[in-house]
Amino acid sequence: MRRVTISFIIWALFICGSAIFAETIVESGEVSGTWSTENSPYLIQGEINVPAGDSLFIELGVDVLFQGWYALTVSGFLETSGRPDMPIIFAPQDSGSWWGGLRFVGALDSSLLNYCVLEYGRATSAEPRDRGGALYIKDTSPSVTYTTIRESRAVEYGGAVYSENASPVFEYCTITENQGGSEGGGLYFMNSEPAIRYSRISDNTLALSGGFSAVHGKGGGLFFDNSPGDLRYNLITNNSVEANGNVGSTAEGGGIYAEFSDLVLVGNTLSGNTTAVNVQDGDGGGLYLTGADPLLVDNILWDNAPQEIFFATDGIAASVMVAYSDIEAGQSGIVAGSETTIHWEEGNININPQFVNPAQGNFELASGSACIDTGTAYFEWNSEVIVDLS
Numbered sequence: 556m557r558r559v560t561i562s563f564i565i566w567a568l569f570i571c572g573s574a575i576f577a578e579t580i581v582e583s584g585e586v587s588g589t590w591s592t593e594n595s596p597y598l599i600q601g602e603i604n605v606p607a608g609d610s611l612f613i614e615l616g617v618d619v620l621f622q623g624w625y626a627l628t629v630s631g632f633l634e635t636s637g638r639p640d641m642p643i644i645f646a647p648q649d650s651g652s653w654w655g656g657l658r659f660v661g662a663l664d665s666s667l668l669n670y671c672v673l674e675y676g677r678a679t680s681a682e683p684r685d686r687g688g689a690l691y692i693k694d695t696s697p698s699v700t701y702t703t704i705r706e707s708r709a710v711e712y713g714g715a716v717y718s719e720n721a722s723p724v725f726e727y728c729t730i731t732e733n734q735g736g737s738e739g740g741g742l743y744f745m746n747s748e749p750a751i752r753y754s755r756i757s758d759n760t761l762a763l764s765g766g767f768s769a770v771h772g773k774g775g776g777l778f779f780d781n782s783p784g785d786l787r788y789n790l791i792t793n794n795s796v797e798a799n800g801n802v803g804s805t806a807e808g809g810g811i812y813a814e815f816s817d818l819v820l821v822g823n824t825l826s827g828n829t830t831a832v833n834v835q836d837g838d839g840g841g842l843y844l845t846g847a848d849p850l851l852v853d854n855i856l857w858d859n860a861p862q863e864i865f866f867a868t869d870g871i872a873a874s875v876m877v878a879y880s881d882i883e884a885g886q887s888g889i890v891a892g893s894e895t896t897i898h899w900e901e902g903n904i905n906i907n908p909q910f911v912n913p914a915q916g917n918f919e920l921a922s923g924s925a926c927i928d929t930g931t932a933y934f935e936w937n938s939e940v941i942v943d944l945s
Contacts, residue, residue: 577593577594577595578594578595578596578597578598579594579595579596579597579598580598580600581597581598581599581600581603582600582601583600583601583602583603583625584601584603584604585603585604585605585606585609586603586604586605586611586627587605587606587609587610587611587631588610588611588612589611589612589613589614590611590612590613590614590617590619591614591617592614592615592616592617592641595616595617595618596617596618596619596620596648597617597618597619597620598620598622598648599619599620599621599622599625599627599654600622600623600625601623601625602625602626602628602655603625603626603627603628604627604628604629604630605627605628605629605630605631605632605633605662606630606631607630607631607661608631609631609632610631610632610633610634611629611631611632611633611634612634612635612636613633613634613635613636613643614636615636615637615638615641615642615643615670616637616641616642616643617637617643617644618643618644618646619643619644619645619646620644620646620647620648621645621646621647621648621654621655622647622648622649623652623654624653624654624655624677625654625655626654626655626656626657626658626684627645627655627656627657627658628658628659628660629657629658629659629660629662629666630660630661630662631662631663632662632663632665632666633657633659633662633666633667633668633697634666634667634669635667635668635669635670635671636669636670637669637670637671637701638670639670639701641670642670642671642672642703643670643671643672644671644672644674645657645671645672645673645674645676645689646672646673646674646675647675652675653675653676653677653708654675654676654677655676655677655678655684656673656676656677656678656687656688656689656690656691656707657673657676657689657690657691658687658690658691659690659691659692659693659695659697660691660693660694660695661693661694661695662695662697663695664695664696664697664722665697665698666695666697666698667697667698667699667700668697668698668699668700668702669698669700669701669702670700670701670702671699671701671702671703672702672703672704672705673689673690673702673703673704673705673707673715674689674703674704674705674706674707675706675707676688676689676690676704676707676708676715677707677708677709678691678708678709678710678711678713678717679708679709679710680710682711685709685710685711685712685736686709686711686712686713686717686743687709687712687713687715687716687717687743688707688708688709688713688714688715688733688734688735689704689707689715689716689733690704690715690716690717691713691716691717692716692717692718692719692721692723693717693718693719693720693721694719694720694721695721696721696722696723696724697723697724698723698724698726699723699724699725699726699728700724700725700726700727700728701726701727701728702725702728702729703728703729703730703731704716704728704729704730704731704733705729705730705731705732705733706732706733707733707734708733708734708735709734709735709736709739710736711735711736711737711738712735712736712737712738712739712743712745712778713735713738713739713741713742713743713778714733714734714735714736714739714740714741714759714760715730715733715741715742715759716730716739716741716742716743717739717743718742718743718744718745718747718749718782719744719745719746719747720745720746720747721747721748721749722747722748722749722750723747723749723750724749724750724751724752725742725749725750725751725752725754726750726751726752726753726754727752727753727754728751728754728755729754729755729757730742730754730755730756730757730759731755731756731757731758731759732758732759733759733760734759734760734761734762735759735760735761735774735778736761736763737761737763737770737771737772737773738761738772738773738774738778738812739761739773739774739777739778739812740759740760740761740774740775740776740794740795740796741756741759741775741776741777741794742756742776742777742778743774743777743778744777744778744779744780744782744784744816745780745781745782746780746781746782747782747784748782748783748784749782749784749785750784750785750787751777751784751785751786751787751789752785752786752787752788752789753787753788753789754789754790755789755790755792756776756777756789756790756791756792756794757776757790757791757792757793757794757916758792758793758794759775759776759794759795760775760794760795760796760797761773761774761775761795761796761797761798761806762795762797762799763797763798763799763800763804764799764800765798765799765800765801765804766800766801767801768800768801769800769801769802769803769804769805770798770799770800770804770805771798771804771805771806771807772796772797772798772805772806772807772830772837773796773805773807773808773812773814773843774796774807774808774811774812774843775794775795775796775808775809775810775828775829775830776791776794776808776809776810776811776828777791777810777811777812778808778811778812779811779812779813779814779816779818779847780814780815780816781814781815781816782816783816783817783818783819784813784816784818784819785818785819786818786819786820786821786823787819787820787821787822787823788821788822788823789822789823789824790823790824790918791810791811791823791824791825791826791828792810792824792825792826792827792828792913792916792918793826793827793828793916794809794810794828794829795809795828795829795830795831796808796809796829796830796831796837797830797831798831798832798833798837799832799833799834800833804832804833805832805837805838806830806831806832806837806838807830807837807838807839807843807865807867808830808838808839808842808843809828809829809830809837809839809840809841809843809859809860810825810828810840810841810842810859811825811841811842811843812839812843813842813843813844813845813847813849814844814845814846814847815845815846815847816847817847817848817849817850818847818849818850819849819850819941820849820850820851820852820854821851821852821853821854821941821942822852822853822854822930823854823855824854824855824857824908824918825841825842825854825855825856825857825859825863826855826856826857826858826859826910826913826918827858827859827913828840828841828859828860829859829860829861830843830860830861836860836861837861838861838862838865838867839862839864839865840859840860840861840862840863840865841856841859841862841863841864842856842859842863842864842865843865843867844864844865844866844867844873844875845866845867845869845871845873846867846869846871846873847873848873848874848875849875849876850875850876850936850941851875851876851877851878851880852877852878852879852880852930852931852934852941852942853878853879853880853930853931853934853942854877854880854881855880855881855908855926856880856881856882856883856888857881857882857883857907857908858883858913859883862888862889862890863882863883863884863888863889864882864888864889864890864891865889865890865891866889866890866891866892866895868891868892868894870894871894872894872895872896873891873894873895873896874895874896874897874898875889875891875895875896875897875898876898876900876936877889877897877898877899877900877903878900878901878902878903878931878934878936879900879901879902879903879929879930879931879934880902880903880904881903881904881905881906881908881925881926881929882903882904882905883905884905885903885905886899886903888905902929902930902931904925904926904929906925906926907925908920908924908925908926909921909923909924909925909926932944932945933945
């Protein structure tokens, strides 16, 4: 297996003969250096990796097209530099096919995905290739900005993204139409500390079918396990968990599922997220919590079914603080047992936020919405600054 095998093939000419297009063949092995715009597309013909100590830079507008179920694994450094009109595409070459995803394993924390599109990734083999359909992150903390991850699948965890022992940052991203196996239709975090900001997480699903067996789905949009997360100004909509199985099946956390994970949610909108068990209601359409103590400031939770916020009544002490938020049904929109303490602070309302057109995915606030200018620019809780817009 050679380190890099690249051959340039002249494959097309304009009739005028003034422009030449090149495609670059990349065989299996180690890769590094620069993948340039003029030598795009890069056609991947086997498993490739950026080894520790090496770097790969991908220029704007490059298409990285996989000719089979192969992955790009990064243990060194990867940086992509797309732009809105020339994103970097990671996808299978043939429509109806798939690829193995980007896999960051022990890579440099400074790795960056910027203005990328990751689509049609599949994690459908044995562990660890059963998780993170398009993006797998372990023991590293890359940044992902202005990136779309869509139409990807995992047989187990994280239809789009899987993160373990990591602190990744997601900003201005779109995570949509992905499907997980049992946990995390969109994103899955275990023993991680993610930051997710200004992103859209929508139409991700868990759809389980067990026949004569009980099935359990957790986190249609996002799943957190021992992973305190900071979520700010995100749109989390129309994610779902559907469990169709025998007696004992469960569906929990249409929008977010958090287990022993203290989340900070500021300025988010959760709407249209659902859970269902054999066509009946599940638990926690918007937010499902067990052993977690979330803080919610300046959020909108509206039209999630069957509940906006649900705490598991499992005898584990928990608390939630809500301030300056619009919660459908008000405090009654939080379903919890006696072991959960609800801190219902100032500024909360229970008024239809009047989204412009949620059926078409437009969750902007219409003129005259009661939510306009009703948040807060500064908020402290237990001497911790949660919001400071200055």
